[in-house]
Amino acid sequence: MFILRPLLAASAPKQGKMVIGTVKGDIHDIGKNLVGMMMEGAGIDLIDLGINNAVEKYLDAIEQHQPDIVGMSALLTTTMPYMKAARRSTGNSARPSAPMPIGAMWRWRSRPPRIS
Numbered sequence: 061m062f063i064l065r066p067l068l069a070a071s072a073p074k075q076g077k078m079v080i081g082t083v084k085g086d087i088h089d090i091g092k093n094l095v096g097m098m099m100e101g102a103g104i105d106l107i108d109l110g111i112n113n114a115v116e117k118y119l120d121a122i123e124q125h126q127p128d129i130v131g132m133s134a135l136l137t138t139t140m141p142y143m144k145a146a147r148r149s150t151g152n153s154a155r156p157s158a159p160m161p162i163g164a165m166w167r168w169r170s171r172p173p174r175i176s
């Protein structure tokens with residue numbers, strides 16, 4: 061990943077900005093990192109907040125970077141309610157129209173939960 065990331069990022073024309081992070085209470089980040097790398101490969105400037113992010117971290121990053129996309133990641137089912145709260149808060153922030161994809165293993169492998 062360390063080797064591929066800069067190569068992918070250099071190969072595509074720039075086309076937007078994304079804030080991505082794993083939500084509070086969750087330290088899983090392999091999937092987030094893969095998604096981030098793919099986004100960079102598609103020409104997206106990535107602001108990676110890392111793991112265990114409180115809502116305030118997303119809000120600060122949205123205000124500071126004005127992203128086109130905000131992505132949240134979580135693998136623990138226990139973080140589902142927090143994703144919901146974070147999504148509501150960030151949806152009311154500076155860029156309410158920014159798409160907000162969420163990613164989580166439980167989301168892909170079972171019936172999609174109701175987040176919003």
Ligand code: B12
Pocket residue numbers: 080085086087088089090091092094095130131132133134135136137138161162163164165166168
């Ligand atoms: C690796 C792993 C860990 C590593 C994490 C290392 C790291 N740096 O991430 C370590 C060992 C630290 C770990 C810890 C724990 N883990 Co763990 N872990 C896993 C494991 C084996 C693999 C997850 C993984 O990386 N998959 C590979 C990546 C590529 O897939 P992915 O994350 O799903 O990502 C894809 C999609 O979800 C999506 N995606 C992800 N993020 C995003 C974001 C956006 C914006 C988008 C669009 C898409 C997207 O795209 C990705 C690429 O396809 C899973 C079991 C499994 N087989 O899945 C358990 C699992 C997730 N862990 C689990 C648990 C319980 C824990 C612990 C609580 C264990 C403990 N008692 O301490 C702790 C968590 C502590 C915490 N507070 O977070 C459970 C969760 C159960 C549940 N239903 O909640 C699982 C399912 C294991 C199990 N069967 O019990 N874990």
